[in-house]
Amino acid sequence: MREEIGERAHHESNWVARTHIPMSRHVLTLAFCIPLLAASTRATAQTDPLPSWNDGTAKKAIVDFVQATTDKASPKFVPPEERIATFDQDGTLWVSHPIYTQVVYCLDRVPAVVKTKPELAKVEPFKTVLSGNREAIARLPMADLVKILAATLTGMSVDEFQTEVKTWLAKARDPRWKRPYTELTYLPMIELLKYLRANGFKTYIVTGGGQDFVRVYAEQVYGIPPEQVVGTAGGTKYGYRKDGKPFLTKEPKLLLNDDNAGKPEGIHLMIGRRPHAAFGNSTGDRQMLEYTTAGDGERLAMLVLHDDAKREYAYGPA
Amino acid sequence: MREEIGERAHHESNWVARTHIPMSRHVLTLAFCIPLLAASTRATAQTDPLPSWNDGTAKKAIVDFVQATTDKASPKFVPPEERIATFDQDGTLWVSHPIYTQVVYCLDRVPAVVKTKPELAKVEPFKTVLSGNREAIARLPMADLVKILAATLTGMSVDEFQTEVKTWLAKARDPRWKRPYTELTYLPMIELLKYLRANGFKTYIVTGGGQDFVRVYAEQVYGIPPEQVVGTAGGTKYGYRKDGKPFLTKEPKLLLNDDNAGKPEGIHLMIGRRPHAAFGNSTGDRQMLEYTTAGDGERLAMLVLHDDAKREYAYGPA
Numbered sequence: 001m002r003e004e005i006g007e008r009a010h011h012e013s014n015w016v017a018r019t020h021i022p023m024s025r026h027v028l029t030l031a032f033c034i035p036l037l038a039a040s041t042r043a044t045a046q047t048d049p050l051p052s053w054n055d056g057t058a059k060k061a062i063v064d065f066v067q068a069t070t071d072k073a074s075p076k077f078v079p080p081e082e083r084i085a086t087f088d089q090d091g092t093l094w095v096s097h098p099i100y101t102q103v104v105y106c107l108d109r110v111p112a113v114v115k116t117k118p119e120l121a122k123v124e125p126f127k128t129v130l131s132g133n134r135e136a137i138a139r140l141p142m143a144d145l146v147k148i149l150a151a152t153l154t155g156m157s158v159d160e161f162q163t164e165v166k167t168w169l170a171k172a173r174d175p176r177w178k179r180p181y182t183e184l185t186y187l188p189m190i191e192l193l194k195y196l197r198a199n200g201f202k203t204y205i206v207t208g209g210g211q212d213f214v215r216v217y218a219e220q221v222y223g224i225p226p227e228q229v230v231g232t233a234g235g236t237k238y239g240y241r242k243d244g245k246p247f248l249t250k251e252p253k254l255l256l257n258d259d260n261a262g263k264p265e266g267i268h269l270m271i272g273r274r275p276h277a278a279f280g281n282s283t284g285d286r287q288m289l290e291y292t293t294a295g296d297g298e299r300l301a302m303l304v305l306h307d308d309a310k311r312e313y314a315y316g317p318a
Numbered sequence: 319m320r321e322e323i324g325e326r327a328h329h330e331s332n333w334v335a336r337t338h339i340p341m342s343r344h345v346l347t348l349a350f351c352i353p354l355l356a357a358s359t360r361a362t363a364q365t366d367p368l369p370s371w372n373d374g375t376a377k378k379a380i381v382d383f384v385q386a387t388t389d390k391a392s393p394k395f396v397p398p399e400e401r402i403a404t405f406d407q408d409g410t411l412w413v414s415h416p417i418y419t420q421v422v423y424c425l426d427r428v429p430a431v432v433k434t435k436p437e438l439a440k441v442e443p444f445k446t447v448l449s450g451n452r453e454a455i456a457r458l459p460m461a462d463l464v465k466i467l468a469a470t471l472t473g474m475s476v477d478e479f480q481t482e483v484k485t486w487l488a489k490a491r492d493p494r495w496k497r498p499y500t501e502l503t504y505l506p507m508i509e510l511l512k513y514l515r516a517n518g519f520k521t522y523i524v525t526g527g528g529q530d531f532v533r534v535y536a537e538q539v540y541g542i543p544p545e546q547v548v549g550t551a552g553g554t555k556y557g558y559r560k561d562g563k564p565f566l567t568k569e570p571k572l573l574l575n576d577d578n579a580g581k582p583e584g585i586h587l588m589i590g591r592r593p594h595a596a597f598g599n600s601t602g603d604r605q606m607l608e609y610t611t612a613g614d615g616e617r618l619a620m621l622v623l624h625d626d627a628k629r630e631y632a633y634g635p636a
Binding site: 211233 | 399402476520529530533537543544545547551553554555556563564565566573574579580582583586587588589590591605608609612
């Protein structure tokens with residue numbers, strides 16, 4: 001396996017003022033978590049916390065960062081309670097190309113929604129989605145996509161939504177890889193999550209995707225508990241069932257659009273501390289990485305570049 | 319010290335349907351964290367995790383709950399990752415009578431705000447606050463209080479706000495007790511927080527007070543990190559300073575009113591799991607306690623009643 005990753009340390013202060021992230025300087029070639037690879041790397045795994053990473057500048061930057069921030073004798077030492085590391089999800093921790101998994105979920109949910117509201121069958125964009133015409137679906141404008149997200153992600157109870165997502169994840173398969181979406185994670189990044197946690201870092205997902213959606217599987221897939229998933233979040237409404245039991249309904253009211261500037265805003269809302277390390281892959285992660293590196297003391301910011309069409313997809317730099 | 323506390327276990331299912339909490343059944347007499355008390359209880363502290371609690375039904379209910387939920391052989395066992403306990407702050411963890419500490423902070427900040435915006439000096443409610451007339455200030459209607467909160471809690475950067483609160487907390491003294499507000503915590507509840515944490519529970523504050531305000535001191539005062547403080551929260555806005563450094567400004571835009579039904583809504587937004595134990599003291603905590611006890615498995619909900627005018631204040635039941 002070959003990986004190179006660019007790193008941007010705190011001292012390169014001119015970076016935060018730039019409009020565009022120089023993505024070409026941040027290169028990482030990724031591979032899936034294929035069980036065979038785990039077997040071949042087992043021998044070195046005991047001593048090397050990042051066995052699927054090449055011994056390059058990227059790996060060295062990570063190891064140097066972790067050693068400096070966890071060594072009490074180092075001037076770069078970071079107290080354990082301040083060791084926060086944030087990760088974008090789509091394209092950083094798992095495959096998001098050519099279409100976000102959550103969008104696939106929403107499109108798949110449309111028939112069930114139309115079943116409860118038959119009047120939608122003749123209304124756009126639901127009519128197009130029900131037609132199954134992939135090209136037409138891909139051409140739907142953003143406003144129509146928002147209608148589909150609202151119809152499939154809100155209106156039900158929080159518990160019902162969790163059950164629906166779990167059921168879908170168990171059955172759905174990626175059309176190219178013929179595997180559950182929850183298996184399409186990047187092994188080097190999973191190793192990185194574990195390595196940081198083993199060194200006292202609290203790992204968070206900070207995703208433009210739906211907070212409630214990602215929380216359903218984040219613990220099982222990434223070892224990240226629901227309370228450490230920050231994402232695009234809508235309001236809920238407290239109410240009572242006929243038997244008096246209270247429940248929460250997912251409302252079509254946006255509280256946090258956790259992308260671009262929404263990422264540092266979401267980090268402040270949900271965590272209340274500035275991360276010491278942040279990892280992303282797109283312009284939507286720019287502000288999160290800027291905000292991270294602008295803090296005092298040692299900071300690490302990295303971008304994943306997708307340039308391996310054979311083992312994944314090649315679509316970067318944007 | 320005498321303490322009795324009522325407890326309401328999950329099986330008493332008729333409770334959740336009631337409109338009013340029968341507070342008279344939930345009795346706890348509280349005392350401050352006076353160092354002398356710590357000395358007198360040191361001998362038993364090694365074996366008794368709740369040395370300042372009387373050996374009554376309240377203490378027994380807590381110990382039974384913790385033992386049942388942490389014993390793998392118990393049918394009531396709760397996996398460590400699901401052990402979430404939420405605490406109201408004002409009147410539950412520290413003194414909030416006769417006036418919320420954060421409101422004192424906001425009133426104290428008015429002169430500094432008027433200094434930067436002199437035109438406010440002649441405008442109500444700022445004119446009344448500047449007059450120092452306590453009776454007139456106490457009579458200010460809620461709409462005026464909201465204006466004061468907005469003027470003193472928003473418009474500055476997140477970092478500036480933290481510095482201002484820290485500076486104020488270091489100097490401010492409670493007029494009756496002549497001590498810093500951060501010392502006016504309830505020793506039995508501090509013991510309870512530690513006892514739950516020692517048994518794998520993640521302790522959260524879920525307060526109607528300002529999330530950013532409580533986060534400033536929660537780690538030092540309660541051992542609760544900022545990311546485990548859920549409170550009334552406003553939006554922030556990401557921007558850049560002249561030198562290009564990014565920063566967040568506190569905006570006068572309410573995202574979460576974390577009181578009453580807002581408490582379970584805030585718990586879902588910020589934690590994403592239903593608590594197994596919840597502690598409050600007022601009708602503003604009713605929905606949080608209902609939501610907690612309505613979950614499957616073992617749940618514990620308790621209310622603090624203030625009935626000791628000599629050592630604190632007597633103002634319950636509401």
